[in-house]
Each structure stands twice: as C-alpha cells, then as structure tokens.
Amino acid sequence: MLLINGEWLETDEKIAVRNPFDEEIVGYASRATGEQAVAAAKYAKAYESDLTAYDRFEILTGTAAQIEREEAEYAGQIVDECGAAMKEAQKEVRRAVTLLRVCAEEAKRISGEAIPTDVTSDRKRNLAVTLREPIGLVLAITPFNRPLNQVVVKLAPALAANNSVILKPSERTPLSAVRFVKCLIANGLPAKMVSVVTGDPREVGEALVTCPDVDMITFTGSRAVGERIAKSAGMIRTAFELGDSGALIVLNDADLERAADAAAKGAFATAGQSCRGVKRILVQEGVADRFSELLVEQAKKVTFGDPHSAQNDIGCLIDEAAAQAVEERVEESVRSGAKLLYGPPRKGSVVGPRVLDFVPKDAPLVLEETFGPCAPIIRVKDLAEAVEYVNSGEYGLQTGVFTTDIHRAFEAARKIRSGAVVINDGPQFESPFIPFGGVKKSGLGREGARFAIEEMTTVKTIVF
Structure with a gap:
C-alpha cells in the first residue's frame, strides 16, 4: 500500500514479497510510479505540523507500547520477509521498542543555547539565542536486512524533531514498514505527516532523491548506491550509512x-x-x-x-x-x-x-x-x-x-x-545513546537518537 496525502492507496501493479527460505509469497506491495513518489513528497512537504514536544513524546511511547504488545506478530512478519531467525526477529522488535522510547524522551530535550556577544572591542551587549528547528521533509530509504528496526532508526528521530517524512522501504521487505507506519498513525501521528512509497528503486528512488521538495536524505545501503544518491541529491543534507568490512x-x-x-x-x-x-x-x-x-x-x-x-x-x-x-x-x-x-x-x-x-x-x-x-x-x-x-x-x-x-x-x-x-567487544556493539556512523566510504553523518535528531534539525540564531 502507498500512503500519500494521508490516504492509503492500492495500485493495480503489485510487487510480490517472498519468504527467502522457501520462496512462498507472504504478501504484496503496491508498485508506485515516479510521478506518484514526487506527488507524495510534495504533499508531505506542504504539511505543517503543530505537534508539541509532548505530543510527539506520547505518539512515540504509545507506538512503542503497541509494538511491544504485538511482538509475536511483528517478529513473524520479519521472519517471513527477510528470512531472519525467529530469535533474531524477536530481538529486532525489542530493539525497535527501546529506540522509540529513547527518541520519545529526546523529543522533549531539543533545545538551543544563549551566546554572549559582548566579547569584541565594541562591547555591544546584545542577546543571542539559538533554536533547533525541523529541517523539513526527510526522505528515508531503508534496506532489507532489518526491515523494522532500520525504519525506526530513521523515522523515530525524524518525527521526534517534528519533521515530515517520506519513507521508501526496500522493495524486498516493505510489509513491516507499512505495519509500523499504520501503528504510528493509530497512536496519534497525523497521517499527512508521513508518506510511504513502495516500488522499483530505479524509478521511485531516482524520482525522490532528485525531488526539490526533499530537504534531507537518510539512507542505509550499499556504497555504490550511496555514491549515486550523493551525486543526484545536490545541495541538501545527507546522512549515509554505507556499510563496512568490520x-x-x-x-x-x-x-x-x-x-x-x-x-x-x-x-x-x-x-x-x-x-x-x-x-x-x-x-x-x-x-x-x-x-x-x-x-x-x-x-x-x-x-x-x-x-x-x-x-x-x-x-x-x-x-x-x-x-x-x-x-x-x-x-x-x-x-x-x-x-x-x-x-x-x-x-x-x-x-x-x-x-x-x-x-x-x-x-x-x-x-x-x-x-x-x-x-x-x-x-x-x-x-x-x-x-x-x-x-x-x-x-x-x-x-x-x-x-x-x-x-x-x-x-x-x-x-x-x-x-x-x-x-574488548566486537564492532557489532550498539546502543541507542551513542553516535553511530563511519568515516571514509562507510558514510556521512551520525545515527543514534540524539545525534540523528541533531542531523535532522537546523540551527536558527536570534539576536535581540
């Protein structure tokens, strides 16, 4: 299904989602066109959120609680989509719940600072303060290997910062992403604040990364695709996690x-x-x-x-x-x-x-x-x-x-x-409280709740 301008839509052309273990079809996703993807971005960009920090806190905590109650259903869907073992799928669901709760708390902590200006020889005593504001429309492109958690890694901080989001999940594993967005809406997120577009990455992805309405791209995937996105995106903010040979x-x-x-x-x-x-x-x-x-x-x-x-x-x-x-x-x-x-x-x-x-x-x-x-x-x-x-x-x-x-x-x-x-641990170590990201060809920017929020906000300076 596609979510465009607050409405769930079906297309005539579908993508069959198969269990990689036995090749059985476990569901279908709508195949969007490039024109639909651009329209979705335009509608999402036009939406102006009036959610307070506490509203966003409640939406994310409510979503976390619902996913926790539905752990078995989410884990089963992850297994069906990407072939992860049930033990690992259950762990992924719990990680997603934890990150949602951490981002919910961080939504209440987005703040600026006061900066002295009487530090030069003219001795002018103005008052300068900074605010962190949403960057605008965040395009999130997620991979197949963690179909729920990777979506949460990108959407939870973006929404905590009060951004609108357009989500392009992997065409191989879109079902968990759609289920998660429905859960967000059920817990109070305005449906027009987030769009979901599924389809061929060569058509939908290309249309979105060059769309002028997009203010930031956050992408996890291969280095080759990341480099193509960087060349196409132009002068907008990007956060890339492009892998490693850990x-x-x-x-x-x-x-x-x-x-x-x-x-x-x-x-x-x-x-x-x-x-x-x-x-x-x-x-x-x-x-x-x-x-x-x-x-x-x-x-x-x-x-x-x-x-x-x-x-x-x-x-x-x-x-x-x-x-x-x-x-x-x-x-x-x-x-x-x-x-x-x-x-x-x-x-x-x-x-x-x-x-x-x-x-x-x-x-x-x-x-x-x-x-x-x-x-x-x-x-x-x-x-x-x-x-x-x-x-x-x-x-x-x-x-x-x-x-x-x-x-x-x-x-x-x-x-x-x-x-x-x-x-004294492996490179697989993780925590939602620490910055996560690489150098060289491993990517740009940082994930991790507070650090991702900083990437997804802009600093405005006000001088009195």
Whole structure:
C-alpha cells in the first residue's frame, strides 16, 4: 500500500514479497510510479505540523507500547520477509521498542543555547539565542536486512524533531514498514505527516532523491548506491550509512575465549547480513592457532536453517543468488591460499557459518563487505600491522580490539580510523545513546537518537 496525502492507496501493479527460505509469497506491495513518489513528497512537504514536544513524546511511547504488545506478530512478519531467525526477529522488535522510547524522551530535550556577544572591542551587549528547528521533509530509504528496526532508526528521530517524512522501504521487505507506519498513525501521528512509497528503486528512488521538495536524505545501503544518491541529491543534507568490512583485532594478551565468542556473534548474527558485523579478524600470530580452534568450536554451536524454527540461531540469506555470491567468495579465498576450517554445505539460500584461516589480505572476501556468515582470520605480527591494514581500507564504520593492556587499548583507539573503536567487544556493539556512523566510504553523518535528531534539525540564531 502507498500512503500519500494521508490516504492509503492500492495500485493495480503489485510487487510480490517472498519468504527467502522457501520462496512462498507472504504478501504484496503496491508498485508506485515516479510521478506518484514526487506527488507524495510534495504533499508531505506542504504539511505543517503543530505537534508539541509532548505530543510527539506520547505518539512515540504509545507506538512503542503497541509494538511491544504485538511482538509475536511483528517478529513473524520479519521472519517471513527477510528470512531472519525467529530469535533474531524477536530481538529486532525489542530493539525497535527501546529506540522509540529513547527518541520519545529526546523529543522533549531539543533545545538551543544563549551566546554572549559582548566579547569584541565594541562591547555591544546584545542577546543571542539559538533554536533547533525541523529541517523539513526527510526522505528515508531503508534496506532489507532489518526491515523494522532500520525504519525506526530513521523515522523515530525524524518525527521526534517534528519533521515530515517520506519513507521508501526496500522493495524486498516493505510489509513491516507499512505495519509500523499504520501503528504510528493509530497512536496519534497525523497521517499527512508521513508518506510511504513502495516500488522499483530505479524509478521511485531516482524520482525522490532528485525531488526539490526533499530537504534531507537518510539512507542505509550499499556504497555504490550511496555514491549515486550523493551525486543526484545536490545541495541538501545527507546522512549515509554505507556499510563496512568490520575488523576485529585480537592481540596476544587478549582473553581468547571472550574474543572468540564476540567474533562468532559478530560474524554469524543475521546470517552475516549486518553492516556492523565482524567481516575480518586480525589475530596476532602467537595466539592465532588457539584462537582459530576456539572460533571453530563456537561456529559448531550455531544452529541454522528454517528461520521459523525457534531452535535455530540464524536463518537464511535474502535470496539464493546472495548465498551463491558468498559461497563463491569463500571458494576464491581458498584458491588464493586460505584454509576452510569449518563450513557446512550450502542449501539454497541457507549458508551455515564459515571459519577460514590464513586468509590473504587482498582477498575480496575481506576487502569488500561480504553479506554472509563468514569469519575470515588474517594473521598479523603486531598491533601496528593490524592498524595499518585496517586504515588502508576504504571503509571505517566500527572496529573491535581485544587486549588486556590499557596502553595498547589507548594506542588502538587513537590510531584506528573508524567511526567507533570498541575495546574488548566486537564492532557489532550498539546502543541507542551513542553516535553511530563511519568515516571514509562507510558514510556521512551520525545515527543514534540524539545525534540523528541533531542531523535532522537546523540551527536558527536570534539576536535581540
């Protein structure tokens, strides 16, 4: 369904949404045209919200409470759409609820400051104050891998800041997004304040990113698409989260059992389809043998397969083509000298955990963002070599470092070029209270409740 100017509409042409595990159709989405997308943006831009901060607080908290009550239904839909395991889908719903509540509180804290002006030789004592105002119309483009949480990550702060929003969810996973927007409206959000447009990204997406009514674009997806959007968008604000080849550095003084546990969770969660997951593991040579043994032990504990089974830890990839691409990268690495220590046979779109050792530094498996449950080990001599390798890459989202030496921890934190450096945990670490975003090709701007609100507001200065 499309939401345009406060009305839900159906189109004659539909997009079939399929469960990636068994290819069964689980629903349909309307296929919008570029003209409809532009019209939706125009209507959303024209709407002027008179919601108070407390109104927005109540809408977001009410939405959080309803989603919490309907956790089973939301989780089931996530499983159907993207093939995430039920355990992971339930976790995603709870994360969305938490973020909604945090953004609700932040809606009441959007404030400016008073600035002294009598600091120059003319001694004029004027009064200057700043206010934070909504940026206007926010275009949110979301990916398939977390069909509910990624929508909440973008819409909750935008609405907390009193912006109008037009949402373009992934054409693969639009059902959770539509359900979430209906929940917002049921809890008091004016229907004209948000638009939903589903359809072919080449038509709908292109129309929206070049639409003059859009004041900001927030996008999560591939680097290639992000770069195209940046070139098309022109002089408007953008916030891009474009992925990573997330590194975990394990030094010879690390707690290896904890490090192996973090590596497994970061590499295998969501079947490896996570932008802040573990994509490469740099292990100091003296402990690499033992670490690889421990990581294989962790990998063998991971259950995988039917995402609806409550017993499975991970489900499947978004489609069989994605699974084949992961398998090809693993095989290419093995041909280049890597050793596959563990890797059950692929079945359709289901790829089990893979642990590889002696992976070449230039293997595409580790240079590019591989969306699959792979744990590639690269052996390094010392921290300096690990840092140099991490910094030489094109990405820089989050990096994990395991060490018990506080001096080495500080050295790593200072020298690694990354949006975040996490000591004694993996790059998958997250919290709604901290800024999230990368450097280099990993993106622009920051997410995280308060920090996203700052991105989605403008500063107005008033001088008396």
